[in-house]
Amino acid sequence: MSLNNSQTPTISGQDLTRNGSSSSNRAPWEDAREVLKPATPSRKPKTPKPENAITIAVSSRVLFNMEKEQQIYKQQGMEECVKYQEEHETQPFSPGPAFSFVKALEVVNIRLRELYPESEELFDVVLMTSSHEHVDLRLFNQDQLSIESVYMTEGNSPIGYLKAYGTDLYLSADPVQVREALEEGIAAATMFTPEKMTEVSDTQLRIAFDGDGVLFSDESERIFKAHGLDKFLEYEKTHENKPLDHGPLKCFLEALVKLQKKFYSKGQHMDCPIRTYLVTARNKTDVSGTRALKTLCSWGLEIDDDFFLAGAPKGPILEKIRPHIFFDDQMFHVEGAVKMGTVACHVPYGIAQTVTKEGAKEKETASTPK
Numbered sequence: 001m002s003l004n005n006s007q008t009p010t011i012s013g014q015d016l017t018r019n020g021s022s023s024s025n026r027a028p029w030e031d032a033r034e035v036l037k038p039a040t041p042s043r044k045p046k047t048p049k050p051e052n053a054i055t056i057a058v059s060s061r062v063l064f065n066m067e068k069e070q071q072i073y074k075q076q077g078m079e080e081c082v083k084y085q086e087e088h089e090t091q092p093f094s095p096g097p098a099f100s101f102v103k104a105l106e107v108v109n110i111r112l113r114e115l116y117p118e119s120e121e122l123f124d125v126v127l128m129t130s131s132h133e134h135v136d137l138r139l140f141n142q143d144q145l146s147i148e149s150v151y152m153t154e155g156n157s158p159i160g161y162l163k164a165y166g167t168d169l170y171l172s173a174d175p176v177q178v179r180e181a182l183e184e185g186i187a188a189a190t191m192f193t194p195e196k197m198t199e200v201s202d203t204q205l206r207i208a209f210d211g212d213g214v215l216f217s218d219e220s221e222r223i224f225k226a227h228g229l230d231k232f233l234e235y236e237k238t239h240e241n242k243p244l245d246h247g248p249l250k251c252f253l254e255a256l257v258k259l260q261k262k263f264y265s266k267g268q269h270m271d272c273p274i275r276t277y278l279v280t281a282r283n284k285t286d287v288s289g290t291r292a293l294k295t296l297c298s299w300g301l302e303i304d305d306d307f308f309l310a311g312a313p314k315g316p317i318l319e320k321i322r323p324h325i326f327f328d329d330q331m332f333h334v335e336g337a338v339k340m341g342t343v344a345c346h347v348p349y350g351i352a353q354t355v356t357k358e359g360a361k362e363k364e365t366a367s368t369p370k
């Protein structure tokens with residue numbers, strides 16, 4: 001990994017060196033560069049400019065498995081956690097729930113560079129970390145991924161960095177930071193890890209989206225929760241030809257479709273390394289499904305595979321799809337997907353977040369026409 005100097009991240013409050021000190025006549029960043037200098041010259045193309053790239057910001061806690069470190073910190077305190085990191089500084093972290101997703105992004109980038117060597121319309125992954133400097137040093141020793149940009153926020157909110165970098169998607173284990181990002185108009189989701197993750201494709205990026213509260217606004221869902229199914233269907237019939245407003249991840253889908261079209265223009269429609277899925281509890285045989293499809297059409301967006309489940313659980317179909325990542329605004333569906341081995345993300349947006357009692361939440365969301 002190496003730092004992208006297009007922004008000015010913080011190095012955990014002090015100079016980044018292996019012994020915690022630096023030469024008095026050198027700037028802090030000179031010491032940092034010495035630590036981060038690759039052992040051999042890199043032949044990878046330079047990182048694309050933020051305005052041209054699709055920027056995916058990923059927290060270190062979802063990219064890598066840091067449960068052991070978190071447990072030591074909570075039970076034994078910072079001193080023991082730092083000691084553990086020093087002892088394991090050269091030992092790679094185990095992959096976290098976002099690891100396969102990021103690897104798939106790299107696969108897409110390789111294919112894009114083969115077709116468009118000079119294009120900067122690529123995925124740009126930014127690693128966000130707020131941990132102690134010894135953890136950061138251990139992160140820099142990871143050579144499993146080609147991540148060029150690392151932002152160290154020294155425990156502060158990352159939202160300012162995300163906005164400055166034009167982030168298209170932010171994935172984190174911290175639900176508070178995810179909500180803050182959504183409030184600032186940044187597509188974001190809280191990522192959850194299955195006990196045993198389903199094996200996913202290493203040649204094709206697969207992303208599954210829920211409809212209402214994710215791609216679409218929660219406009220129709222509010223009607224359903226307030227007045228029930230009959231009023232919901234009546235409302236959908238009345239507004240059948242009026243597109244739904246956009247939800248928090250519509251822009252991310254737009255970015256994916258834009259990249260797909262670059263492959264299609266080179267005759268690779270059947271061999272495109274990106275595949276998208278709509279997995280919704282709406283019913284395709286009634287007006288609710290029709291309105292969802294008409295909305296996507298009005299946006300000029302096409303999803304590869306649509307699954308209208310009419311209220312059935314989403315976990316089983318996701319197990320068959322094997323997406324790298326699935327987005328839903330209701331924890332009921334997220335939990336069901338995780339139990340089936342799918343890496344699922346909660347998008348805390350809209351009316352679904354007002355149902356807080358666990359028993360009531362499962363009861364209400366089980367048959368929601370999303």
